[in-house]
Amino acid sequence: xxxxxxxxxxxxxxxxxxxxxxxxxxxxxxxxxxxxxxxxxxxxxxxxxxxxxxxxxxxxxxxxxxxxxxxxxxxxxxxxxxxxxxxxxxxxxxxxxxxxxxxxxxxxxxxxxxxxxxxxxxxxxxxxxxxxxxxxxxxxxxxxxxxxxxxxxxxxxxxxxxxxxxxxxxxxxxxxxx
Amino acid sequence: xxxxxxxxxxxxxxxxxxxxxxxxxxxxxxxxxxxxxxxxxxxxxxxxxxxxxxxxxxxxxxxxxxxxxxxxxxxxxxxxxxxxxxxxxxxxxxxxxxxxxxxxxxxxxxxxxxxxxxxxxxxxxxxxxxxxxxxxxxxxxxxxxxxxxxxxxxxxxxxxxxxxxxxxxxxxxxxxxxxxxxxxxxxxxxxxxxxxxxxxxxxxxxxxxxxxxxxxxxxxxxxxxxxxxxxxxxxxxxxxxxxxxxxxxxxxxxxxxxxxxxxxxxxxxxxxxxxxxxxxxxxxxxxxxxxxxxxxxxxxxxxxxxxxxxxxxxxxxxxxxxxxxxxxxxxxxxxxxxxxxxxxxxxxxxxxxxxxxxxxxxxxxxxxxxxxxxxxxxxxxxxxxxxxxxxxxxxxxxxxxxxxxxxxxxxxxxxxxxxxxxxxxxxxxxxxxxxxxxxxxxxxxxxxxxxxxxxxxxxxxxxxxxxxxxxxxxxxxxxxxxxxxxxxxxxxxxxx
Numbered sequence: 216x217x218x219x220x221x222x223x224x225x226x227x228x229x230x231x232x233x234x235x236x237x238x239x240x241x242x243x244x245x246x247x248x249x250x251x252x253x254x255x256x257x258x259x260x261x262x263x264x265x266x267x268x269x270x271x272x273x274x275x276x277x278x279x280x281x282x283x284x285x286x287x288x289x290x291x292x293x294x295x296x297x298x299x300x301x302x303x304x305x306x307x308x309x310x311x312x313x314x315x316x317x318x319x320x321x322x323x324x325x326x327x328x329x330x331x332x333x334x335x336x337x338x339x340x341x342x343x344x345x346x347x348x349x350x351x352x353x354x355x356x357x358x359x360x361x362x363x364x365x366x367x368x369x370x371x372x373x374x375x376x377x378x379x380x381x382x383x384x385x386x387x388x389x390x391x392x393x
Numbered sequence: 394x395x396x397x398x399x400x401x402x403x404x405x406x407x408x409x410x411x412x413x414x415x416x417x418x419x420x421x422x423x424x425x426x427x428x429x430x431x432x433x434x435x436x437x438x439x440x441x442x443x444x445x446x447x448x449x450x451x452x453x454x455x456x457x458x459x460x461x462x463x464x465x466x467x468x469x470x471x472x473x474x475x476x477x478x479x480x481x482x483x484x485x486x487x488x489x490x491x492x493x494x495x496x497x498x499x500x501x502x503x504x505x506x507x508x509x510x511x512x513x514x515x516x517x518x519x520x521x522x523x524x525x526x527x528x529x530x531x532x533x534x535x536x537x538x539x540x541x542x543x544x545x546x547x548x549x550x551x552x553x554x555x556x557x558x559x560x561x562x563x564x565x566x567x568x569x570x571x572x573x574x575x576x577x578x579x580x581x582x583x584x585x586x587x588x589x590x591x592x593x594x595x596x597x598x599x600x601x602x603x604x605x606x607x608x609x610x611x612x613x614x615x616x617x618x619x620x621x622x623x624x625x626x627x628x629x630x631x632x633x634x635x636x637x638x639x640x641x642x643x644x645x646x647x648x649x650x651x652x653x654x655x656x657x658x659x660x661x662x663x664x665x666x667x668x669x670x671x672x673x674x675x676x677x678x679x680x681x682x683x684x685x686x687x688x689x690x691x692x693x694x695x696x697x698x699x700x701x702x703x704x705x706x707x708x709x710x711x712x713x714x715x716x717x718x719x720x721x722x723x724x725x726x727x728x729x730x731x732x733x734x735x736x737x738x739x740x741x742x743x744x745x746x747x748x749x750x751x752x753x754x755x756x757x758x759x760x761x762x763x764x765x766x767x768x769x770x771x772x773x774x775x776x777x778x779x780x781x782x783x784x785x786x787x788x789x790x791x792x793x794x795x796x797x798x799x800x801x802x803x804x805x806x807x808x809x810x811x812x813x814x815x816x817x818x819x820x821x822x823x824x825x826x827x828x829x830x831x832x833x834x835x836x837x838x839x840x841x842x843x844x845x846x847x848x849x850x851x852x853x854x855x856x857x858x859x860x861x862x863x864x865x866x867x868x869x870x871x872x873x874x875x876x877x878x879x880x881x882x883x884x885x886x887x888x889x
Binding site for chain 2: 227228229230259260261262263265266267269270316317320321340341342
């Protein structure tokens, strides 16, 4: 029996603000345990998303991906991932939207409700710690993450979403350093 | 074998076509092509923005941290870095011979990595080109298109990949940031439950891997003209081979062959790699160009990876993969196969071998043993070499009396293949672009050649699925004539 909510942080903690998702996840993990809410959640850390992560989404009620991004207003953006109906290019890493499509193809069913919490980062250099701005953004995002965790319900999460996410901001070339 | 089309005689009079970045490879790769007014190709270069700064990242850290830290160098093959660093650090702790359990656990982890990496590359990155055609409808030329037309193929790719990741999780302790290998051994063995869980699926994985070999073999037999000639160039090749001459992706000595398949060095202890290999710097590329010192820069460059390994060994020590190796060698004839598309066939033979090795190891009682670590006389320098999915990976460290790393040198597989990949794209440019109007389909031919090597240019940040392709046509004055761009969602936009 899988936990109803999957929270997956994507990033490399040795590359500056790319660690935002991972750091949020660990803080959230401690808080969930302290609040005796951990059993509803499974927390995963990943460098990047790949095809097999579609299998981690199976039988979930809600899925939240937490990631760092450049082209997003501080402190963070929260929105619902939409399955991309157009063709999707694939690399060794996938966007959450592409993962929804893989899920639908693999299981022949609609994927679960998937949300993205994208925290603004500034600097992604190898060996660097979090930038001061990212630290502030993390604090705000963590409080928001706790709010989500207190009410893991689709309707409530939908209400927190921005109405329409910035057009394709996750795929813009300058959104994230490769 | 020598490079042509590397530098045009009069570049000022030529149009410049840029493919930036190359899609379905990891990280940043860019191809520039110089054409004249009649679309004749004069210069082709693959520029790779190499991952830089990792030596500084590692220097000053305690040696025992390094096998974990280096996993953050690459989000694509962290296990390979983990194991290569651990092998190097074995020399620091004086572990000349690991315990049977430690060596077999590391091998199991490594074969899990090979299996999942090769499955991902073939089923999800290359099969769209191979099954639909290099210049087929771009809207279908991706894994979703594969899933629609070949659902079983796509599903097998996912499940093979998933199984490999589970092997890694059970051997490394975690999906990522694993700590399974440590200087001198490992910190865990398999529990009976973990072993039995993997045993449940391994027979299916072997069967599917064998089917995958047959699929790509069939492609070669059905269209030998394409598969034997596409981007083909002759080259030296190098890998480690087992001490008995068999294919061994975890440990062995260095062997190299020339373009005719004759052995040019063998039995070289990789601790002495620096006596064998040097790296040339070219002013147009961030990535160095390794070469064999004895042959010099012009004749000494070489190829690594599956195509080299399968032809460099004397045999494969698992029965099903050995049958396939023999078929591969027979198909090639008297001379070695040099065609880049042969990488796919060789890669699938290795995937089958990895699956067979996992099965064999899961049936070995040592894998659940408790003798995990050994040590000996403390050393100050160590080299660890492993055959990573993409080719030979070298880690070299020096450690001071305070246990801190003072020197780190890494040569990754993609760097070894730098010249070879450049050669491949030049041949393809000559074969397909020369004298033709540039189209997306033609440019994809260039990318197909690069992808065959499965280059990993990652620095462990994720690209969020975005790999746009942009081509600019400029006149001799550098003015833009037209652009062709492909966005992250696959749509094509043409201007001018």
